[in-house]
Amino acid sequence: MSQRALWLKNATLVTMNPxxxxxxxxxxxxxxxxxxxxxxxxxxxxxxxxxxxxxHVIIPGFVQCHIHLCQTLMRNHADDMALIEWLxxxxxPYEAAxxxxxxxxxxxxxxxxxxxxxxxxLLDMGTVHHTDAIGxxxxxxxxxxxxxxxxxxxxxxxxxxxxxxxxDSMRESLRLHSTWDGAAGGRIQYAFAPRFAVSCxxxxxxxxxxxxxxxxxxxxxxxxxxxxxxxxxQQHYGVSNINFLQRVGIxxxxxxxxxxxxxxxxxxxxxxxxxxxxxxxxSSNLKLxxxxxxxxxxxxxxxxxxxxADGAPCNNNLDAFIEMRLAALxxxxxxxPESMPARRVLExxxxxxxxxxxxxxxxxxxxxxxxADLVVMDLDSDxxxxxxxxxxxxxxxxxxxxxxxxxxxxxxxxxxxGRLCGVDTEALMARARDVQRDVAQRMQQFISG
Ligand SMILES: [Zn+2]
Numbered sequence: 033m034s035q036r037a038l039w040l041k042n043a044t045l046v047t048m049n050p051x052x053x054x055x056x057x058x059x060x061x062x063x064x065x066x067x068x069x070x071x072x073x074x075x076x077x078x079x080x081x082x083x084x085x086x087x088h089v090i091i092p093g094f095v096q097c098h099i100h101l102c103q104t105l106m107r108n109h110a111d112d113m114a115l116i117e118w119l120x121x122x123x124x125p126y127e128a129a130x131x132x133x134x135x136x137x138x139x140x141x142x143x144x145x146x147x148x149x150x151x152x153x154l155l156d157m158g159t160v161h162h163t164d165a166i167g168x169x170x171x172x173x174x175x176x177x178x179x180x181x182x183x184x185x186x187x188x189x190x191x192x193x194x195x196x197x198x199x200d201s202m203r204e205s206l207r208l209h210s211t212w213d214g215a216a217g218g219r220i221q222y223a224f225a226p227r228f229a230v231s232c233x234x235x236x237x238x239x240x241x242x243x244x245x246x247x248x249x250x251x252x253x254x255x256x257x258x259x260x261x262x263x264x265x266q267q268h269y270g271v272s273n274i275n276f277l278q279r280v281g282i283x284x285x286x287x288x289x290x291x292x293x294x295x296x297x298x299x300x301x302x303x304x305x306x307x308x309x310x311x312x313x314x315s316s317n318l319k320l321x322x323x324x325x326x327x328x329x330x331x332x333x334x335x336x337x338x339x340x341a342d343g344a345p346c347n348n349n350l351d352a353f354i355e356m357r358l359a360a361l362x363x364x365x366x367x368x369p370e371s372m373p374a375r376r377v378l379e380x381x382x383x384x385x386x387x388x389x390x391x392x393x394x395x396x397x398x399x400x401x402x403x404a405d406l407v408v409m410d411l412d413s414d415x416x417x418x419x420x421x422x423x424x425x426x427x428x429x430x431x432x433x434x435x436x437x438x439x440x441x442x443x444x445x446x447x448x449x450g451r452l453c454g455v456d457t458e459a460l461m462a463r464a465r466d467v468q469r470d471v472a473q474r475m476q477q478f479i480s481g
Contacts, residue, residue: 036443037062037080040408045069046091046423048382048397052375054423059090061404064443069398087412088437089423091378092397093152093405094352095385097311098252098290098340101166102127102135102159102182104142105468107344115258115320120189123345125478127182128191129471132162137467139169140460142350144452147175149351149433150407152441153386153395155252155288155311155340157225158182160194163208171216174446176405178389180225180252181208183240187231191478198236202243209247219442221250221389226282228254229273230264234280241281250286250389253277256299257291257322274299283308288388290340291316292330293323300333309336309388312380314358315349316342327359328367331376338385339377352381356428374428408438 041058047069060068060077068076103123110122130138146154153176158166163181170177183201184194196204205224213222224240226232244251256262256273265276274295277283283306292303292310303310312325330337339359341350356377363372386396395405409431411417417430439447446453 036064037077038443039072039077039080039082040090041072041082041084042087043085043408044087044089044423045398046089046378046427047399048092048378049399058085059398059406061440061443064404066398066400066402066404069400083438085408089409089411089427090398091150091407091409091427092382093395093407093439093441094150094381095153095338095389095391095396096146096151096340096350096352096355096381097155097288097309097338097385097388098157098313098342099142099146099154099350100157100159100343101139101142101169102130102157103343103345104138104145104350105134105464105471107348109468109472110345111348113320115322116260118320118346121479124189124191124194125475126471127159128193128478129475130159130162132165134467134471135159135162136165136169137460137464139166140173141464142344143169143173143175144455144457144460145350147173147439147446148436148450148452149353150409150436150439151350151352152176152405152407152439153389153391154178155223155250155389156180157227157252157290160184160196163204164211167208167212167215167220170220174441174444176219176391176395176403176441178221178223178250178252179208179212180223181205183224183226183236184231185236186233189480190231193478198233198239201236202239205240206243209249213247213249217442223250223252223288225252228257229261229276234269237277237280237282244282244286248286250288251282251284252288252290253282254291255289256294257317257320259294262294272296272299274302278302278306286390288338290342291322291325293317293325297333300329300335303330303335304333307336309338311338311340311388312359313340313342314355314362316346318358319348320346324362324366326366327363328371336384336388337380338388339380351433353432356381360428374422374424377428378424403441404443405441406439407436409435410437411435
């Protein structure tokens with residue numbers, strides 16, 4: 033028995049394994065991995081430290097496939113606007129004003145929030161510059177992330193610091209790939225992140241498609257969030273947004289397209305045929321008035337799906353519980369009460385997200401051999417969560433982040449009794465307020481009109 037063995041004892045386990053089994057029992061962690069699930073032979077756990085869970089619920093850590101860690105400092109500073117106005121008037125000027133230090137603080141705040149609300153893996157969009165600061169913050173956080181530098185070599189009203197030459201954008205992405213892909217013991221991987229068709233030249237997108245294929249590297253972009261993106265590609269390239277992205281070679285089994293609100297059946301067929309994942313971001317789509325993605329239709333076509341909170345200024349939370357509840361409720365008035373059952377939503381937030389990122393052999397379910405990335409929920413002591421009932425429904429419709437008791441990633445405890453381990457959150461937030469004020473001042477020079 034390893035000295036680092038830990039026995040999580042007396043719990044309900046929502047495993048999300050292939051049978052979607054819900055088990056009573058415990059879970060054994062040794063050297064960062066799950067070595068037993070369900071009924072534990074005390075002999076196997078001999079010498080392990082025991083954590084008594086008194087009937088708490090253990091779930092796999094959430095996997096969020098669309099996050100902007102760089103934007104956390106803009107939370108509640110860019111509200112009640114439509115996407116293009118929001119980008120040009122607030123978000124791009126803000127990103128243009130970010131220093132490496134400000135970006136690091138923004139990422140740390142976002143990672144703290146994600147950890148406290150049970151997300152242990154994420155796909156980040158990054159910003160144009162200083163991406164190393166995001167890598168360092170992820171490394172220190174203990175979470176698992178695909179990071180990528182946001183690529184932008186085209187566009188109107190883009191502040192000068194964000195406008196890059198095609199070659200520079202590729203060169204910096206390749207440098208970051210060689211620095212960060214596989215870093216922190218494999219916890220950090222790289223994903224190319226061209227922002228969206230409106231911000232990228234066709235040439236850049238083609239180069240991204242080729243480089244990603246050569247390097248066996250995921251691609252992360254926004255697609256079909258608004259009708260404007262389709263108008264843009266129709267006008268410039270004569271085809272829909274999804275059709276255009278396929279033509280330039282960035283659809284595929286390692287591609288994650290955030291949003292997918294404005295698509296037709298032909299687009300769905302392309303996504304299904306190429307096994308491109310659509311990352312559903314319900315809060316962001318509502319708040320920016322983009323629309324409601326038709327998730328049951330994607331399921332009918334067999335399009336891979338995932339869930340994401342997007343950025344703090346368009347949500348304004350990075351909380352998987354809020355996204356799950358909305359993802360379930362939003363579909364029901366249109367497609368009936370059975371259209372998005374709790375289990376389907378849990379899949380999007382765990383194992384399907386892991387599959388989208390190609391890390392489903394490591395995370396996304398509670399199974400022997402996988403990394404111990406998991407969340408312990410206290411539902412029973414919360415009057416708002418009980419009494420009892422279907423555990424999947426409790427998690428999707430009722431549970432909130434305050435029910436998160438412990439979080440482990442790679443077997444390391446990141447949250448204990450609802451508090452971050454080793455992070456002074458008061459000091460972090462005091463620093464974030466100072467840095468936010470600086471950035472808010474500096475971004476004024478980049479606001480046009
Ligand atoms: Zn986004």
